[in-house]
Amino acid sequence: MKNKIYLPNGVEAQEACYNEFPIEEYNTNPFIQALPLLADKKTIIKKLMTIPPFKEEERELDSSYRVHIVQRLYKLFQPLPQHVRIWNMVFSLVFQGYMARNPFDKEYIRYVNATGKQIINRTYDINTRTDFRTTANCGLLIGYSGMGKTTTVNKVLNNMPSVIVHDTYKGQHFNQTQLVHITLQTPHNASLKALSLQFFMKVDEILGTNNFKKYVSRNLSVDAMLPLMGIVSQNIGLGLMVLDEVQHLQNRGVQQMMNYFVTLMNSFGVPVIFIGTPASYPIFQTELRIARRVSGSGEVIWNNMANDNEFRLFLESIWRYQWNQKFTHLSEELIQIFYEETQGISDLIIKLFVNVQQMAIYSGKEEITVETVKRTVKENFKMMKPMLDSLRSGNPYKIAKYEDLRRIEETHNKRIERLDQPEKKMKQNIIKVNQVADTISSSIKPKHKILRDYTNDDIRKVFIQANKSDVSPCLLLLEKGYIDEMSIGQGDHFL
Structure with a gap:
């Protein structure tokens, strides 16, 4: 000692x-x-793990106590x-x-x-x-x-x-x-x-x-x-x-x-x-x-957790700590809605789990449902919605608006690549799209009229429509949803 x-x-x-x-x-x-002796992986996990106190009989306490008890989850640490x-x-x-x-x-x-x-x-x-x-x-x-x-x-x-x-x-x-x-x-x-x-x-x-x-x-x-x-x-x-x-x-x-x-x-x-x-x-x-x-x-x-085994391990580790009177088993549907609404950010997962339980207690339903999760997000995560929407989109230009959410990708050779100056790259990409569009548009002009019946989701149909109406293919692709629109606010500019 x-x-x-x-x-x-x-x-x-x-x-x-x-x-x-x-x-x-x-x-x-x-x-x-x-200094202390070096520890192996099992010992490290044991030393880092923090488990909040929990008793099943606490679920029978009055709701006024349980809305406070559920905040014990903020002390949980799952290695x-x-x-x-x-x-x-x-x-x-x-x-x-x-x-x-x-x-x-x-x-x-x-x-x-x-x-x-x-x-x-x-x-x-x-x-x-x-x-x-x-x-x-x-x-x-x-x-x-x-x-x-x-x-x-x-x-x-x-x-x-x-x-x-x-x-x-x-x-x-x-x-x-x-x-x-x-x-x-x-x-x-x-x-x-x-x-x-x-x-x-x-x-x-x-x-x-x-x-x-x-x-x-x-x-x-x-x-x-x-x-x-x-x-x-x-x-x-x-x-x-x-x-x-x-x-x-x-x-x-x-x-x-x-x-x-x-x-x-x-x-x-x-x-x-x-x-x-x-x-x-x-x-x-x-x-x-x-x-x-x-x-x-x-x-x-x-980075944030992907919707994989690590995310599921984290969610499963906290799921037993329910203070609603009706215990809800973790279903695939709940796993997907929790990932969709938190995008694998651990702090948001804990906050959502706490707020969902409190919402269930306040409403008297006393159980976790997909509807309760959606209602909780709508009422309590309003400020986070633009950030989470950008993450859900997967669009690097939208994500780049929030500096603390820019994803840094680690490649196979351990080097790190980052998307710098997204506005500049976006401008370059738009120019390339126009160039490709002009090339494809000119290449599809046949010497002899050939009838082609393209489906509505076929991108070639867009270029044919652009050619007939003298509209820029880029604008038509944007209108049809093939290109993400990047709104440039007043005072913003391309680099």
């Missing part, structure tokens, strides 16, 4: 207890040995393959990031002391190459809003101690407080100064230190703050920095922000995890220095 320690500011910490790993190089570094992948990514980044930062390695101690003196004397240059070779990488978690990106990372980090207090290591005095991970929110204006200030305040809040007062002054520039962040990270043995809502970087300052984090990784050895919506993906595509670090196991693309 690991002993808990409370810091002077009341924050709970853990007394260092050193584990032996089958990996030899992990057993010479106190920062690594103080899926993507969650296991994120767990492994997080643990790998933390363990590997500490490899080059062994506080008992003479070369590393010499580097930390030299760097610290330079920073204090304000002679440190972040562009100067050093002998320190970092083992820190960065992770990338990009996915739809509502899929549980932040929740999953937080649940994984909850299985690591946040603060570890060391005293002695293998008989040697080692007075060290280790901060394993810290989570920061990307400022809405992508301000590096605001992010730096947030770092110092968050560290002080957790450890009860006074770094903000010690290092920060009103006129301190961002270039001066970054080395100070680095030296604080070294002093507290920071294992991982998580940067959430990274899509805010697209507003401005992308290049400067990327330089910022590359320096943090290269010069001070701190791994970083970026979490964001699909809107942030182009940021990393244009930065080779970041892209090469997230390639492989450090990149998780999390």
Whole structure:
């Protein structure tokens, strides 16, 4: 049993207890040995799973209680393959990031002391190459809003101690407080100064230190703050920095922000995890220095679930938690309507299931039916309708209107392709359609009149009608529904 320690500011910490790993190089570094043992897939699932309390007799309670009890479902967490992948990514980044930062390695101690003196004397240059070779990488978690990106990372980090207090290591005095991970929110204006200030305040809040007062002054520039962040990270043995809502970087300052984090990784050895919506993906595509670090196991693309076994597993895992008086078995019809109305977004699945039960309780029907699901969606999902309609259409141009819903497709060779600048591509496609239409239209003009009886759904009939009426084939195809109409609002333009 690991002993808990409370810091002077009341924050709970853990007394260092050193584990032996089958990996030899992990057993010479106190920062690594103080971390929990690595887990297999079965253990990961068990640690992540959260099951709400449930008793069948609760279905007999008065409706005024049951409409509250059903909200327990918001605490449910059903692990899926993507969650296991994120767990492994997080643990790998933390363990590997500490490899080059062994506080008992003479070369590393010499580097930390030299760097610290330079920073204090304000002679440190972040562009100067050093002998320190970092083992820190960065992770990338990009996915739809509502899929549980932040929740999953937080649940994984909850299985690591946040603060570890060391005293002695293998008989040697080692007075060290280790901060394993810290989570920061990307400022809405992508301000590096605001992010730096947030770092110092968050560290002080957790450890009860006074770094903000010690290092920060009103006129301190961002270039001066970054080395100070680095030296604080070294002093507290920071294992991982998580940067959430990274899509805010697209507003401005992308290049400067990327330089910022590359320096943090290269010069001070701190791994970083970026979490964001699909809107942030182009940021990393244009930065080779970041892209090469997230390639492989450090990149998780999390789209909405397809209507497949994974979706059914998720729905089946929550279906038993019904507080209506009449238990409804999960039918194929209900599976299809739930997918149709949520498009496989896990947060919406839970919300719909909760609201459907509440609707059944309020109405007195006390059972889940397709009609109840449709009524619930109509009354409670009004704001989501345009987004869900765009997903249901499968039209990439309509989906592109909502930046946090753009699907990122992963190809067989693990490279990621994204539909950039949809308006520009749409214009190009319309030109191509017109060119093809003109070609086909001219090619179907026979030298001798030949009677052809095409069916109404035959596209060749459209071109013949266009030829006879002197109407553009493209317009007629649009009218007949063969081409999706893309409405261009006032002020919009093609790129």
